[in-house]
Amino acid sequence: MKVVVQQLGDALVIRVDQDRIDAASAIQFKDQMRQLTQSGTPRVVLDLAQVAFIDSSGLGAIVAAMKGLGSTQKLELSGLTDTVKKVFRLTRMDTVFTIHSDLPVNLAKAG
Amino acid sequence: MTAHQTFRRQASHVIVHADALAVRHGLASLFAQEPLNCLSDDLRGTAEIVMAEVLNNIVEHAYAAQSGAIEVSIDLGENGLECAITDNGAPMPSSDLPKGKPYALDQMDDLPEGGFGWFLIRSLAQDLQYSRFRDQNFLRFRLPAHALVS
8 A cells, every 4th residue: 555654744644645445455554554653643644635435444444543543643634535525424434533625734834 | 028127228247256356356347337437426436335345245254264256237227226246155144134233433442443334335225135045145236326317
């Protein structure tokens, strides 16, 4: 799973550079998220703007990534495409995560 | 010719080997051909969510202890997309479809990481029917395709 990691302002931005997070890639994605966030960065933004499709395994991996964070860390999501948004809405996971329609402006500027 | 066949316009048929990567490729193939490639973006998203969950469930459960094939047929009918999925894996537990109940989201530490599959399928698919006959599982359901059927 290709991801691009960038420190923007106070946030570690992890951009998924694949068009899907599915059952074939969920475990690898979960492992990558654990490695990338173990430094303890307080704010992690997962940029999903390139991801056109997510299945329930992919959703489970994102939930697992959030649960794997330390108590002082927070995971936010950004750039959900329509089908990904639909999966979050139907499962009501959109009520659990902070979701930005785009990368927060202050982050983009800080980069 | 039956009434149903009169309305049949387009159909697709693929056989997918029961593993996660083959499911990804099988979905790509299905959505590249008629009738699924004609759907609006919204209905295509709905169809892909349901098809992915159905196929992944078969890989993870019916074929948990063996390998095998999954046969997918999709017909564009009068009332939407008629989907039929067949596999030779283990039967559904208690010979029925999982309920896919909603789950609690109020405990941050205890959020579910799975169990969304049947919830999504039941939210989006219509007329779900499951049967078991001669060591085969048959799943049928309908997906909306309003944009196509006037």
